[in-house]
Amino acid sequence: MMSGATLKVTNKDAGWDALKDRVLKLSTPGAFTLVGVQGQQAAAAHREAAPMTVVDLAVVHEFGAVIRTSRGNEIVIPQRSFIRATIDEHAPKLQRTASALGQGVLIGKFQTGQALELLGQQGVGLIKQRIADGIAPRNAESTIARKGSSTPLVDTGQLRGAITHRVEGG
Numbered sequence: 001m002m003s004g005a006t007l008k009v010t011n012k013d014a015g016w017d018a019l020k021d022r023v024l025k026l027s028t029p030g031a032f033t034l035v036g037v038q039g040q041q042a043a044a045a046h047r048e049a050a051p052m053t054v055v056d057l058a059v060v061h062e063f064g065a066v067i068r069t070s071r072g073n074e075i076v077i078p079q080r081s082f083i084r085a086t087i088d089e090h091a092p093k094l095q096r097t098a099s100a101l102g103q104g105v106l107i108g109k110f111q112t113g114q115a116l117e118l119l120g121q122q123g124v125g126l127i128k129q130r131i132a133d134g135i136a137p138r139n140a141e142s143t144i145a146r147k148g149s150s151t152p153l154v155d156t157g158q159l160r161g162a163i164t165h166r167v168e169g170g
Helices: 016-026 039-043 054-063 084-089 091-106 112-133 141-147
Strands: 032-037 065-068 074-077 163-168
Touching (some): 054 065
């Protein structure tokens, strides 16, 4: 070894620090997408059943209900899960999308918020498609006569239009 020799080291980052920052942001809790009946559209009065809101209608159909009329009659509304059942059915597809979007965030193709926005859009699309395809059980004959359609959850489009997504913390 030479006495008094100076060793010069050059650090060529090649993107490592930026990648490390993106990984740290991904591991930070708090960024998520909410998909469902929400916002101003959810709070709007349902046109046929005031004072019922659109979100009230969504809950009744998602879980089923027994409603007592002012005349004392009971109306049984069967469960027609359009949110939970869709997410359950398409969980593998949504997980693949989330994984691909996460990889896109890692390589800098997307910001976290953009990736969550795309995932939310996919979830909304799948739920709306499930409604359009028809959900069992079929409408009662009295409902078909009143609205002129046998497709459950499809009448004015108010409920379907209230299905949205929003990104939090992204």
